[in-house]
Amino acid sequence: xxxxxxTIGTTSAVAAVGLTAxxxxxxxxxxxxxxxxxxxxxxxxxxPTTTQTFxxxxxxxxxxxxxxxxxxxxxxxxxxPSSVEIEVEGAMQFGPQDRKRxxxxxxxxxxxxxxxxxxRVVPGPIPRSGILGFxxxxxxxxxxxxxxxxxxPERVKMDDERSDGNRSMAGRFTSVLVWTPWAFLPSDxxxxxxxxxxxxxxxxxxxxxxxxxxxxxxxxxxxxNVSIRRWGAKTRDRTFRYFGFRVDAHDEQTxxxxxxxxRVTSYWAHDDExxxxxxxxxxxKAVRFS
Numbered sequence: 001x002x003x004x005x006x007t008i009g010t011t012s013a014v015a016a017v018g019l020t021a022x023x024x025x026x027x028x029x030x031x032x033x034x035x036x037x038x039x040x041x042x043x044x045x046x047x048p049t050t051t052q053t054f055x056x057x058x059x060x061x062x063x064x065x066x067x068x069x070x071x072x073x074x075x076x077x078x079x080x081p082s083s084v085e086i087e088v089e090g091a092m093q094f095g096p097q098d099r100k101r102x103x104x105x106x107x108x109x110x111x112x113x114x115x116x117x118x119x120r121v122v123p124g125p126i127p128r129s130g131i132l133g134f135x136x137x138x139x140x141x142x143x144x145x146x147x148x149x150x151x152x153p154e155r156v157k158m159d160d161e162r163s164d165g166n167r168s169m170a171g172r173f174t175s176v177l178v179w180t181p182w183a184f185l186p187s188d189x190x191x192x193x194x195x196x197x198x199x200x201x202x203x204x205x206x207x208x209x210x211x212x213x214x215x216x217x218x219x220x221x222x223x224x225n226v227s228i229r230r231w232g233a234k235t236r237d238r239t240f241r242y243f244g245f246r247v248d249a250h251d252e253q254t255x256x257x258x259x260x261x262x263r264v265t266s267y268w269a270h271d272d273e274x275x276x277x278x279x280x281x282x283x284x285k286a287v288r289f290s
Contacts, residue, residue, distance in 0.1 A: 025148035032131065032142050032150070039135040040108055040116050044290075047082035047110045054078045054257075058185055063194035065217040066184070066202070072221030073181035078257030080182045081289035083110045090282040092121050098277075105282065107176060111183035113206075115173055132172065139169030164231065164240045170209040171230030171245060177204075177213075178226050178247050179260050179284070184213075198224075223249040223261060227269075234268055244269035255287040 054074045059067045085108050091100035103121035116133035131142045143151045177183045184190060184202055191203045195214065202213045209231070216224040230245035246269045249261035267279040 025150065028150055029129075029144045029147050032144070036116060036118075036131050036133065036140070036142075039133065039138075039140075043108065043110050043114050043116065043135045044083055046113055047290075048112055049082065052080045054080060054182070054185075062186065062192050063200035065194075065198055065200040065215065066192050068219075068221035069215060069217045069223055070181055070184060073223070073259050075257040075259075080185075081256075083108060083290050084180060085109075085286075085288045085290075086179055086284060087286040088282040089285055090280065092123060093279045093281065095277040095279070100281065103280075109176055109180055111177060111180045112189075115176055117176070132169070134166075134169045134173040139163075139166040141165070141169070164233070167209050167231035168240075170206065171211055171228055171232075174204055174211045174213055174228055175226065175230075175245060175247050175266060178223065178249060178264060179287075181258060181260065184215075222252065225249060230268075232268065251283075253284055253287075256289050260284070260287075 054076060056071055056076055059070055062070070085106065087104075087106045089102075089104050091102055093100050101121060101123045103119055105117060105119040107115055107117040109115040114133065114135040116131065116135060119130040119132070121128050121130070126145050129144045129147055131140060133140045145151060183204075186192065189205050191205075193201050193203075195201055198218070199214060199216050202215070204211050204213055212229055214227040216227075218224055226247045226249070228245045228247075229242045231240060232243050232245075233240045234243050235241075246267060248265045250264065251262035252259050253262035254260075261284075263281070263283045265279060265281050
């Protein structure tokens with residue numbers, strides 16, 4: 001009887017240790033989520049409170065492609081919101097021939113100051129949850145397996161202007177602005193320059209980066225794609241430098257006077273503009289302005 005008893009005791013001890021680790025992991029991840037909920041409240045509280053409406057005359061000095069896009073994207077007289085919440089569904093894919101791994105996500109964007117992105121993806125048998133953002137001068141990348149095992153935590157203060165993590169997250173923040181065309185209206189933060197009949201480049205300035213955002217627009221003003229030079233480590237030696245980051249736009253949707261891409265595909269691009277293996281597909285399912 002001694003051996004079976006020892007076996008039962010050992011199994012019980014291992015189970016107890018496993019349960020304790022699981023509960024601790026759940027508690028730590030819940031703390032991360034609570035912190036991000038608080039960050040979202042601060043982000044929304046800091047959003048502009050002044051009311052403005054769109055006047056096409058604002059576009060008079062912009063390059064022709066930017067004018068075509070913004071005239072199509074913003075209806076005359078539309079009230080400019082302080083923030084927007086967008087829900088998407090889609091997939092993660094390791095290359096065009098790979099199977100698509102389903103995901104759902106929601107993002108809160110305040111174009112003047114930051115955003116938060118919450119995502120759940122099922123890359124295999126174990127679902128993965130992520131929170132990415134740029135709030136309170138802090139770039140955040142948090143991932144968890146089973147809402148328990150915390151992976152790839154990265155939080156870096158943005159007051160260090162050479163911070164690699166923050167510079168990369170500044171670029172990602174800029175990429176989600178394809179859903180907030182009013183963020184590209186001329187201002188102290190945004191200046192434009194012409195490239196050719198279909199392309200123009202906006203320089204969007206906020207610490208720690210001034211991010212060049214190149215748009216391509218068709219003859220009717222539809223947004224075709226957005227290309228960004230984003231700081232990242234995409235080589236085998238993990239050296240940070242600028243890489244291309246691209247968002248391809250498809251299937252317009254109109255919400256509250258704004259016409260935005262209904263589907264986007266985003267990916268890092270090599271210097272010759274070939275897409276990297278990792279691609280994300282997102283389809284807009286709901287939009288709420290405030």
